[in-house]
Amino acid sequence: MATRVIPPRILxxxxxxxxxxxxxxxxxxxxxxxxxxPCLLPAPLPSPAVxxxxxxxxxxxxxxxxxxxxxxxxxxxxxxxxxxxxATAVEPMVDFGTWLLRSNLMHVHGIRDLxxxxxxxxFFDHFCAGEDAxxxxxxxxxxxxAGLRGMLVYGVEDxxxxxxxxxxxxxxxHTIDVSRSLPPSSVSFVIVKITAICPMSLLERMSDLLRWQxxxxxxxxxxxxxCFPIFSESSPLYHTxxxxxxLTPEEEKDLQLAIQRFHELCHKCVQVNIPLLxxxxxTSVQPAIDYFTYSxxxxxxxxxxxxxxxxxxxxxxDAKERLLLAAEAADNMGIPMGFKLVRGAYMSSETKLxxxxxxxxxIHDTIEDTHKCFNDCSSFMLEKVANxxxxxVLATHNVESGKLAAAKAHELGIGKxxxxxxxxxxxxxxxxxxxxxxxxxxxxxxxxxxxPVETVMPYLLRRAEENRGMLAASGFDRQxxxxxxxxxxxxxxx
Numbered sequence: 027m028a029t030r031v032i033p034p035r036i037l038x039x040x041x042x043x044x045x046x047x048x049x050x051x052x053x054x055x056x057x058x059x060x061x062x063x064p065c066l067l068p069a070p071l072p073s074p075a076v077x078x079x080x081x082x083x084x085x086x087x088x089x090x091x092x093x094x095x096x097x098x099x100x101x102x103x104x105x106x107x108x109x110x111x112x113a114t115a116v117e118p119m120v121d122f123g124t125w126l127l128r129s130n131l132m133h134v135h136g137i138r139d140l141x142x143x144x145x146x147x148x149f150f151d152h153f154c155a156g157e158d159a160x161x162x163x164x165x166x167x168x169x170x171x172a173g174l175r176g177m178l179v180y181g182v183e184d185x186x187x188x189x190x191x192x193x194x195x196x197x198x199x200h201t202i203d204v205s206r207s208l209p210p211s212s213v214s215f216v217i218v219k220i221t222a223i224c225p226m227s228l229l230e231r232m233s234d235l236l237r238w239q240x241x242x243x244x245x246x247x248x249x250x251x252x253c254f255p256i257f258s259e260s261s262p263l264y265h266t267x268x269x270x271x272x273l274t275p276e277e278e279k280d281l282q283l284a285i286q287r288f289h290e291l292c293h294k295c296v297q298v299n300i301p302l303l304x305x306x307x308x309t310s311v312q313p314a315i316d317y318f319t320y321s322x323x324x325x326x327x328x329x330x331x332x333x334x335x336x337x338x339x340x341x342x343x344d345a346k347e348r349l350l351l352a353a354e355a356a357d358n359m360g361i362p363m364g365f366k367l368v369r370g371a372y373m374s375s376e377t378k379l380x381x382x383x384x385x386x387x388x389i390h391d392t393i394e395d396t397h398k399c400f401n402d403c404s405s406f407m408l409e410k411v412a413n414x415x416x417x418x419v420l421a422t423h424n425v426e427s428g429k430l431a432a433a434k435a436h437e438l439g440i441g442k443x444x445x446x447x448x449x450x451x452x453x454x455x456x457x458x459x460x461x462x463x464x465x466x467x468x469x470x471x472x473x474x475x476x477x478p479v480e481t482v483m484p485y486l487l488r489r490a491e492e493n494r495g496m497l498a499a500s501g502f503d504r505q506x507x508x509x510x511x512x513x514x515x516x517x518x519x520x
Contacts (some may be wrong), residue, residue: 034384035368038073041295044296045210048404049083052123063069068235071453073517080467086431087429087462087463087466088462088465088466089408089425089430089458089506090463091108092506092509092510092513093513094117094465095224095458095461095465095506095509095510095511096457096458096506096510098171098172098173098461099172099457100126101511101514102355104511105511106151106233106455107152107168107457107507108508108511110148110152110454111454111503111504111507112151112504113148114149115501115504121242124487126141127141127145127483127486127487128458128487129419131141142217142479142480145479145483145486146479149486150479150486151257152453152454153174153453153454153475153486154181154453154474154475154476154477154485154486155178155453155474155475155476156476157476157477157478157479158216158476158478159200159203159204159207161476162178162204162474162476163204163207165366165474165476166208166212166213166474166508167208167209167212167471169212169474170208170209170212172462172464173461173464173465173469173470174460174461174471174472175211175212175213175214175218175448175469175471175472176212176213176214176219176453176462176471176472176474177213177214177215177303177450177471177472177473177474177482178201178204178205178213178215178216178217178223178474178476179201179216179217179218179219179473179475179476180192180194180197180198180200180201180475180476180477180486181303181475181476181477181481181482181485182197182219182222182477182481183219183221183222183484184221184222184223184226184484185221185222185223185224185226186225186226186227187225188225188270188280188283191222191223191225191283191284191287192287193225194222194223195222195223195287195290195291196330196418197477198216198218198222198223198291199290199291199294201216201476202216202291202294202295202300202377205300206298206300213300214297214448214450214471215300215301215302215303215335215419215448215471216289216300216301216302216303216467217302217303217304217305217379218288218302218303218304219304219305220284220288220304220305220307220311220314220315220318220319221307221311221315223284223287223288223289223291224280224281224284224288224314224318225280225284226311227312228277228280228281229285229314229315230310230311230314231273231277232267232273232281232313232314232317233265233310233311233312233313233314234249234265234266234270235270235272235273236250236257236313236314236317237257237263237265237266237313237481238270240257240261240263241263241266245269245276247279248272249273250317251321252324253316253317253320253321253324254319254320254324254352254355254356254363255324255348255351255352255355256313256316256317256320256348257313257344257348258344258347258348259347259352260343260344260347261344261347262309262344262380262385263347264380264383264384264385265309265310265379265383267383277377285318286438288318288322289322289325289326290326290382291390292322292326292333292334293326293331296326296333298432301331301332301333301334301335301364301417302333302335303331303335303337303364303366303419304318304319304334304335304336305336305337306336306337306338306339306368306370308372308375308376308379309342309370309372309376309379309388310382315350316336319334319335319336320336320352321360322334323336323356323363324359324361327361327362327363327364328362329362330362330414330415330416331362331415331417331445331446332362332363332364332415334364335364335365335366335417335419336352336363336364336365336366337350337365337366337367337368338365338366338368338374338403339369339370339371340367340368340369340370340396340399340400341369341370341373341389341390341396341399342388342390343388343389344388344392345399345403346399346403346406347371347404349365349403350477350483352365352405353365353407353410353416356416357414362415362416362417363416363417363419364416364417364418364419365407365416365417365418365419365423366418366419366420366450367400367403367404367407367418367419367420367421367422367463368421369396369400369422369424370389370396370421371488373389373400374389376389377389397424397426397427398404400424401427401430402420402426404420404427404430404431404434405431405434408434408435408438408440408447410450411440411446411447412435412438412439412440412446416446417445417446417447417448417464418446418447418448419447419448419471420447420448420449420450421449421451421473422449422450422451422459423451423455423456423459425459427501428449428459428463431449432466432468434464435447436467437469445469447468447469448469448470448471449463449469449470449471450470450471450472450473451470451472451473452472452473453472453473453475453493454472455473455503456503456505457503457505458502458506458507459503460472474490483502
């Protein structure tokens with residue numbers, strides 16, 4: 027997916043106004059301690075437990091036996107995966123590919139078809155599940171035979187009008203139908219991007235208004251319903267420098283349409299009992315995305331097992347505080363809440379935006395700080411789901427974080443029989459970690475976008491650009507693949 031261009035409106039001085047309408051539901055309203063108040067100081071946040079190395083980590087998660095690790099992968103697949111990962115680790119090749127896919131050559135008949143065919147048979151086949159329901163279902167079944175599950179996502183994002191939102195909404199509904207048609211439990215989650223079902227400009231406006239209300243708790247947002255805390259005291263608010271104007275009647279109408287789309291997706295997932303996971307995006311629209319997620323979780327999450335999951339990007343300095351606040355609010359309301367933890371994928375654009383506005387980056391200053399934040403949040407959530415309701419997805423390609431979380435989960439008794447924990451990696455990435463975790467007794471999913479090549483192209487471009495560091499660091503996987511290919515060659519010769 028292409029790196030998003032920062033909207034010009036964010037780079038200008040913003041001038042825009044807003045109260046909170048109680049949600050008509052069977053759940054109690056937020057307690058006063060969870061509502062903004064200029065007179066109350068926030069209670070001190072509990073310190074999350076820390077993941078610590080353990081002997082169990084190496085016992086649970088081992089990469090020594092490459093034959094066992096790749097036992098479900100054919101030699102042909104291993105060769106192709108190794109070649110694709112090697113190609114994506116060469117930065118000049120990635121630069122050339124992204125240039126080519128954005129060049130005027132894509133408008134030349136014949137050349138465009140050749141480029142798309144090449145992409146389809148290489149990078150698309152490696153990183154995506156398929157172009158339609160049939161090929162996607164086949165990919166999921168193949169994955170399931172290997173002991174893994176699929177997280178299905180219709181590969182669209184960044185809608186600009188209601189027509190595009192409605193088309194995308196139909197695509198997400200179709201994704202749920204595809205998931206329902208597959209063997210039980212082969213699909214762990216259906217993924218939705220709020221940026222695909224609500225116009226981007228409206229998400230920006232909502233985020234401005236939510237930020238201003240955090241600055242001024244007396245600021246009224248008539249459309250706002252019950253919601254867990256979206257911000258912490260350390261959350262960046264520089265996107266909104268001036269008091270925003272209230273949503274216009276047309277914007278409120280568009281908001282209701284977007285909410286209806288999302289609630290219909292939630293309702294359908296409740297019917298088929300497949301969790302719906304909301305992806306995180308960049309900070310200019312994340313407050314609105316969290317609002318959609320949390321207000322819907324209050325409506326749809328019942329019992330011990332959540333249907334609606336949110337995402338926390340732990341490379342953000344405020345991630346731990348926001349996670350603790352949202353989890354505390356969910357507990358106080360008796361709502362089971364699910365979270366996916368990721369490191370994050372918008373480092374370049376976030377830093378550029380902050381610098382353009384004269385602020386420091388919202389992202390941790392060092393990679394070590396990001397690792398610590400991810401591991402601390404993981405430990406906190408592992409203990410939480412082990413001792414109560416809720417769900418956790420640990421989306422990581424970092425082997426050390428995988429080992430630490432596996433050891434912690436082992437100590438807490440969370441394994442394959444416990445549906446509250448899921449590890450996840452991108453389809454086509456970190457295969458050794460995925461198979462290693464699965465062999466260690468954990469549920470593991472692969473994030474699998476699908477759709478026509480032309481539709482999923484922005485996703486592929488963004489993965490190539492934003493994950494170039496991770497792709498370049500895929501040497502661990504490639505080394506293990508080469509070792510297994512060498513073992514198979516030796517076995518065939520001798």
